[in-house]
Amino acid sequence: xxDTTSETVRVGELGPTGAxxxxxxxAGNHRVRNLLILAFVAFAALxxxxxxxxxxxxxxxxxxxxxxxxxxxxLIIRTGHISFAHAGFMGVGAxxxxxxxxxxxxxxxxxxxxGAAAAAALALLIGPVVLRLTGKYFVLVTFxxxxxxxxxxxxxxxxxxxxNGIFGIPAPYPALAEPHAFYYFALAAALxxxxxxxxxxxxxxxxxxxxxxxxxxxxxxxxxxALQLKVTIFVIACALAGVHGALLAHFLHYVDPSSFGMxxxxxxxxxxxxGGMNHLIGPIIGSVFLTILPELLRGYVELQRVIxxxxxxxxxxxxxxxxxxxxxxxxxxxxxxxx
Amino acid sequence: MPLLALNNLNVRxxxxxxxxxxxxxxxxxxxxxxxxxxxAGKSSTLKAILGMAPYRSxxxxxxxxxxxxxxxxxxxxxxxxxxPEGRRVFASLTVLENLNIGxxxxxxxxxxxxxxxxxxxFPRLRERSGQRASSLSGGEQQMLAIxxxxxxxxxxxxxxEPSLGLAPIVVERIGDIxxxxxxxEALAVILAEQNANWALALADRAVILELGQKTAEGPSADLxxxxxxxxxxxxx
Numbered sequence: 132x133x134d135t136t137s138e139t140v141r142v143g144e145l146g147p148t149g150a151x152x153x154x155x156x157x158a159g160n161h162r163v164r165n166l167l168i169l170a171f172v173a174f175a176a177l178x179x180x181x182x183x184x185x186x187x188x189x190x191x192x193x194x195x196x197x198x199x200x201x202x203x204x205x206l207i208i209r210t211g212h213i214s215f216a217h218a219g220f221m222g223v224g225a226x227x228x229x230x231x232x233x234x235x236x237x238x239x240x241x242x243x244x245x246g247a248a249a250a251a252a253l254a255l256l257i258g259p260v261v262l263r264l265t266g267k268y269f270v271l272v273t274f275x276x277x278x279x280x281x282x283x284x285x286x287x288x289x290x291x292x293x294x295n296g297i298f299g300i301p302a303p304y305p306a307l308a309e310p311h312a313f314y315y316f317a318l319a320a321a322l323x324x325x326x327x328x329x330x331x332x333x334x335x336x337x338x339x340x341x342x343x344x345x346x347x348x349x350x351x352x353x354x355x356x357a358l359q360l361k362v363t364i365f366v367i368a369c370a371l372a373g374v375h376g377a378l379l380a381h382f383l384h385y386v387d388p389s390s391f392g393m394x395x396x397x398x399x400x401x402x403x404x405x406g407g408m409n410h411l412i413g414p415i416i417g418s419v420f421l422t423i424l425p426e427l428l429r430g431y432v433e434l435q436r437v438i439x440x441x442x443x444x445x446x447x448x449x450x451x452x453x454x455x456x457x458x459x460x461x462x463x464x465x466x467x468x469x470x
Numbered sequence: 471m472p473l474l475a476l477n478n479l480n481v482r483x484x485x486x487x488x489x490x491x492x493x494x495x496x497x498x499x500x501x502x503x504x505x506x507x508x509x510a511g512k513s514s515t516l517k518a519i520l521g522m523a524p525y526r527s528x529x530x531x532x533x534x535x536x537x538x539x540x541x542x543x544x545x546x547x548x549x550x551x552x553x554p555e556g557r558r559v560f561a562s563l564t565v566l567e568n569l570n571i572g573x574x575x576x577x578x579x580x581x582x583x584x585x586x587x588x589x590x591x592f593p594r595l596r597e598r599s600g601q602r603a604s605s606l607s608g609g610e611q612q613m614l615a616i617x618x619x620x621x622x623x624x625x626x627x628x629x630x631e632p633s634l635g636l637a638p639i640v641v642e643r644i645g646d647i648x649x650x651x652x653x654x655e656a657l658a659v660i661l662a663e664q665n666a667n668w669a670l671a672l673a674d675r676a677v678i679l680e681l682g683q684k685t686a687e688g689p690s691a692d693l694x695x696x697x698x699x700x701x702x703x704x705x706x
Binding site: 335338339341342345346348349350351352353354355356357359 | 520522541542543544546547552554558560561562563567570571572573574575618619622
């Protein structure tokens with residue numbers, strides 16, 4: 132009997148000395164992390180109640196929506212590819228959903244699924260080709276792809292209304308015409324999306340994504356179907372981008388090609404870079420930061436872009452791991468104080 | 471039928487020759503050493519077997535089946551494990567996660583059992599289970615790379631330059647463990663090595679490669695006594 136117990140201790144992943152301490156410390160870190168997540172969600176849930184300002188409420192909704200886009204792009208980044216076409220896929224989801232609602236009078240839920248499916252289908256068509264490229268070539272090709280998609284929105288006037296866009300998009304459901312209701316709707320969608328991405332990243336698939344990012348060839352010869360894995364993740368991520376676009380269009384009651392260009396794709400990438408590319412929390416921090424910062428700088432219209440750029444450069448130079456690195460540094464500082 | 475047979479294999483990278491008209495065969499449970507200097511075609515041979523190097527002509531038969539056009543991940547599933555040159559481990563993953571990569575999309579219980587087995591072969595890996603692979607020593611990383619390749623319970627194990635950059639004592643240790651695994655699991659091994667002394671001591675049979683061509687072949691014991699091999703590869 133004693134034999135089996137000592138065996139299970141040994142099997143329990145960690146070796147004799149120091150290991151248990153580390154495990155306890157890990158558990159402590161997890162507790163801190165869970166508390167922080169809980170606090171963040173509670174704050175988001177109570178956000179509309181702490182003030183009467185509709186502008187702040189709108190900001191909250193936009194942050195929640197961009198969390199969907201940024202975290203879905205994060206999935207692609209975690210396989211080692213930085214896509215500059217993500218806003219294009221948002222646009223596909225947005226236009227398809229809006230057209231299904233307005234031209235075919237389909238219910239919103241069905242149209243939303245249709246928009247996501249259209250973005251996913253395009254990703255499935257293009258993914259197997261572009262995901263063979265790496266590094267700057269992938270960046271370049273997806274950049275062009277995003278522009279091609281945007282040009283289609285501009286040129287296909289009969290369907291998309293061209294540069295004028297489509298006006299008078301109804302709220303998804305009459306009840307969601309009320310801003311508070313839409314805020315909670317967007318928050319729920321964002322939480323669902325983050326939960327889904329976290330589930331993927333913490334699973335065996337997440338480890339496989341890490342291995343493909345580190346070395347695709349070594350991953351392949353360890354038996355991982357690298358291309359198939361990357362295409363699957365790309366398709367899922369682009370479907371989520373489609374959801375982001377569709378919800379955004381129905382929130383703003385308006386859609387035009389200028390929301391789905393190069394700058395918007397770049398914004399989603401920067402959200403990941405600024406927040407931190409190594410953890411799912413990074414793009415969430417980035418979304419908050421990048422949605423709110425331009426609004427804070429509204430007062431200095433002529434200098435807005437300049438200040439914005441300087442802040443980005445400073446953050447990236449000081450914190451290569453993104454804002455998330457700040458927490459790691461604080462933790463290290465506390466640990467060194469303690470010892 | 472041999473476990474693996476290469477017939478007149480011609481690996482080419484554009485104009486560059488990887489192997490030319492290379493033929494060899496391997497029985498189950500046998501250790502074959504591929505000995506040769508840099509650029510002799512050792513790695514090209516292993517990569518071609520795993521579907522990672524293009525070959526212009528020739529055949530690779532695995533238990534009688536042609537492997538042409540199969541993806542590396544499919545070939546691994548067929549029962550061929552590969553540990554690439556330069557002890558490539560996934561630095562940001564822990565030892566345990568690295569091992570699990572080797573059993574990707576297989577039954578979780580089976581993988582856990584297999585990890586136990588790998589840990590009995592390499593007790594150091596058990597001690598380091600929760601650590602990131604980047605924190606391991608060179609020898610430990612090589613053990614991890616071997617362990618990861620063995621996770622899929624291969625029938626044939628392709629091992630590329632395991633001794634590269636390791637201390638002689640660590641190389642000896644890895645050789646002992648390889649022997650033990652090979653005896654226990656009736657594993658066939660193709661060992662590509664520049665360290666001819668060590669490889670010939672370990673292998674049943676050996677093939678000597680030069681510029682992609684086979685220049686000698688036979689039982690290791692015979693090659694160890696061959697004067698030409700002695701002067702060219704054994705430093706005698």
